[in-house]
Amino acid sequence: MNVHSSIYGLVLAGGASRRMHTDKAALIHDGKTQLQHAYELLNKLCERTFISVRDTQTQDAIRASLPQIVDVHNGIGPLAGISAAQKQHPNVAWLVMACDLPFVTEDTLQYLIRHRDTTKLATAFRSTYDGLPEPLCSIWEPVSASRVEEWIASSNKCPRKLLINSTIQLLDSPNQHALDNINTPEEHLQALSTLGSPSISLNVQYFALFREQAGKRSEQLNTVASSPALLYTELQQRYGFKLTMNQLKVAINNEFSDWQTTLKSGDHVAFIPPVAGG
Amino acid sequence: MNTFAFSNAAIDIAALQQTLRDPAAGGYASFEGWVRNHNEGLQVTRLEYEAFEALAIKEADLIIAEAIKKYGVLRAACVHRVGTLEIGDIAVWVGVSSAHRDEAFKACRYIIDEVKHRLPIWKKEHYINGDSGWVNCERCAEASHQLGHAHLHR
Numbered sequence: 498m499n500v501h502s503s504i505y506g507l508v509l510a511g512g513a514s515r516r517m518h519t520d521k522a523a524l525i526h527d528g529k530t531q532l533q534h535a536y537e538l539l540n541k542l543c544e545r546t547f548i549s550v551r552d553t554q555t556q557d558a559i560r561a562s563l564p565q566i567v568d569v570h571n572g573i574g575p576l577a578g579i580s581a582a583q584k585q586h587p588n589v590a591w592l593v594m595a596c597d598l599p600f601v602t603e604d605t606l607q608y609l610i611r612h613r614d615t616t617k618l619a620t621a622f623r624s625t626y627d628g629l630p631e632p633l634c635s636i637w638e639p640v641s642a643s644r645v646e647e648w649i650a651s652s653n654k655c656p657r658k659l660l661i662n663s664t665i666q667l668l669d670s671p672n673q674h675a676l677d678n679i680n681t682p683e684e685h686l687q688a689l690s691t692l693g694s695p696s697i698s699l700n701v702q703y704f705a706l707f708r709e710q711a712g713k714r715s716e717q718l719n720t721v722a723s724s725p726a727l728l729y730t731e732l733q734q735r736y737g738f739k740l741t742m743n744q745l746k747v748a749i750n751n752e753f754s755d756w757q758t759t760l761k762s763g764d765h766v767a768f769i770p771p772v773a774g775g
Numbered sequence: 776m777n778t779f780a781f782s783n784a785a786i787d788i789a790a791l792q793q794t795l796r797d798p799a800a801g802g803y804a805s806f807e808g809w810v811r812n813h814n815e816g817l818q819v820t821r822l823e824y825e826a827f828e829a830l831a832i833k834e835a836d837l838i839i840a841e842a843i844k845k846y847g848v849l850r851a852a853c854v855h856r857v858g859t860l861e862i863g864d865i866a867v868w869v870g871v872s873s874a875h876r877d878e879a880f881k882a883c884r885y886i887i888d889e890v891k892h893r894l895p896i897w898k899k900e901h902y903i904n905g906d907s908g909w910v911n912c913e914r915c916a917e918a919s920h921q922l923g924h925a926h927l928h929r
Contacts, residue, residue, distance in 0.1 A: 705825050705897035706909045740912065748895075751829040767827060767895075771911035774824075774831075774855060774896030775808050775867050775887060 501615050502639055505589045506539030506546035507566065507582045508532065509575050509633060510596040521597045523559050524685060525723060525759060526694055530559050535596040542606050543592055549578030573654040575633060580649055583642040590615070595633035597678045599688045605675045609636060614666035618644060621660055622670045630667055631676050632656035682730040689721040696721050697760060699728065702767040711736045725749065726756040729768055740770055778851060779835035781828055783858045786865050795850045800872040804879035806887050808867040810860045814910070818903035822860045827895035831855075838889040846882040848873035853886055855896060 510522040510532050522532035529537075532548065540546040547566045554560050555567060566585055568577040575595070582591050592610070594601065613620045613636050621635035633656075637645075641663075648659045670676060679685045696719045703711045711732075722728035725747040732738055746769040747754050760766065788807070795803055810822050839851045851871045860866055869886045873879040898910045 702827070704827050704895065705899070706912045708825075746895075748827070748830050751833065753830070753834075767830070769827065769830075769895045770897065770909065772892070772894060772896055773898040773910035773912075774826075774894045775891035 501613070502588060502590050503544045504542070504592050504610065504636065505582070505586055506536075506543035507578060507591050507593045508535045508539060508546070508548045508596050509578050509593060510535070510548050510550065510560070520559075521679070523757070524679075526599065526689060526692060531596045531599065532559055532563070534599070535594055536563055538601070538603060538606065539592060539594060541603060542610065544589075547582065548596075549582065570649055573649065575656045576645060576649055576654050576659070579637055579656065580642075580645050583637070583639070583645060587642060588639055590639060591637045593633065593635055593637060595678065597680070598634060598676060599679060599692060600672075600675050600677055601634055602675070605634070605671065608671050609634070609668065612666065612668050617666045618663045619660060620666040620668065622676055623667050624676065625670055625673050629657060630660040630665060632660050633678070634676055635660070682726050683734075686722060686727050686730050689723065689727070694721045694723070697723070697762040697764075699760060699762070700765045701728070701732070702765060704767065704770070706740070706770050707736075707738060707768060710738060723760055724757050725754065725760065725766060725768075728760065728766060729756075732768075738768075744771055745769055778839040779832055779853045779855075781826055781831070781857050782854050783856070786854050786856065786868050788865070788868055788870075791852060791854060791868060791870060794852060795870050795872040797849045797872055799874060800849050801874050802876050802879055803870060803872045804876065804883045805868065805870040806883050807865050808887070810862050810864045810866055812862045814900055817900070817906075819862070819900050820903055821862070821901045822866070823899040823901070824855070824857045824860065824866065825897045825899070826855070826857050828857075831894045831896060834893055834895075835890065838886055838893065841889070842871070842882040842885045845885065846873070846878040848878050848882045851882055851886060853890060855890070855894070857896075 524531045536546055536548060547564045550560055550565050551568050551571060555565060566582050569581050570577040579593055615638055618641040619635055619637045621630040624631045644663060679688050698719050700715060700717055702715045708714055720728060720731055722731050729742060747756060748767045749758060750765050812819055835853060842851050849872045853869045855867045869883050871879045871882045899907055900910055901907045
């Protein structure tokens with residue numbers, strides 16, 4: 498009776514994350530990477546689930562342990578991942594989801610699957626911002642493969658434009674913010690607050706320009722910021738710090754450290770403006 | 776062994792030089808950084824130095840150990856001022872003793888260069904017109920533009 502092709506899941510996690518200045522797939526909330534969260538979510542609902550990677554990413558720490566489909570066409574964005582998946586398993590529909598959508602829940606995806614129209618090329622949500630289809634949380638039927646290839650061969654590699662110009666099932670999102678993605682540290686910080694992430698207590702030290710702008714040498718603060726990058730973003734909002742992260746260094750517990758280090762309660766954190774000794 | 780220190784009072788160079796004495800040393804090279812009365816076209820009246828001392832001391836000890844190893848010198852030391860300095864004050868002193876002069880000069884140069892680049896020390900200049908500014912910080916504090924979605928959908 499059920500003649501629908503089965504659904505495999507594909508997590509898109511190959512992006513360069515330029516605006517985040519770090520690999521978005523590696524961002525952590527609730528103790529797991531975004532990539533792992535997305536993989537587990539799809540795997541609950543799909544027969545099999547894969548992560549989409551570029552050939553240079555197959556061995557990296559957060560990706561190596563998950564089932565992968567490697568892009569064939571490099572440097573063209575999400576369509577490369579969809580195309581590679583369709584080539585590997587041409588008879589299934591693909592539920593494609595980007596790894597930077599922290600508000601997508603099992604309910605969101607079940608809604609998408611329930612309202613799937615297998616007679617169309619794809620089923621997608623309508624963006625609550627501009628009314629256009631959102632390609633990065635959508636189901637691509639097997640029949641869409643030739644359209645994807647056609648699109649890759651053309652000069653236009655935009656998956657959204659493909660959906661706009663195809664016959665698809667377009668759904669209103671059940672929740673206005675379900676498809677909000679996180680492209681910037683500001684959005685990530687907002688996401689952590691909205692998701693109710695646990696806060697930690699930090700001691701922050703301010704020097705020189707920062708000391709003057711914050712009006713204090715140090716302070717104890719509670720925050721959901723789980724990395725120096727997020728903490729700095731929060732402090733920029735609070736104190737109007739204008740120096741950008743690439744102009745600064747960060748120290749945790751009196752050691753130079755990395756912007757993506759996971760902070761824990763009790764850590765002493767200092768941001769180091771451009772130095773001028775001598 | 777404390778090879779690097781901060782001082783909030785004038786640097787006593789004669790005393791520091793004695794700590795570099797070594798029977799195997801054939802000489803000693805030093806560098807003194809002085810507060811000058813101008814910078815980038817502005818008349819400077821005085822300076823304030825501020826440091827993240829805990830981190831700076833660790834990093835400076837690394838720099839000095841690197842210099843000793845790299846150039847095979849006998850001893851090396853550095854003292855940096857913090858607080859308010861007037862024109863002509865010594866802001867930083869570096870001293871190196873070694874068997875021969877060439878390594879002493881090179882190690883001394885290495886230490887002052889690395890100190891300027893790596894130590895979390897900040898300098899606020901006060902100008903004759905009453906303005907002041909943190910060197911290297913004020914003029915580069917411009918928000919970088921963000922990369923947006925690069926094309927429109929029609």
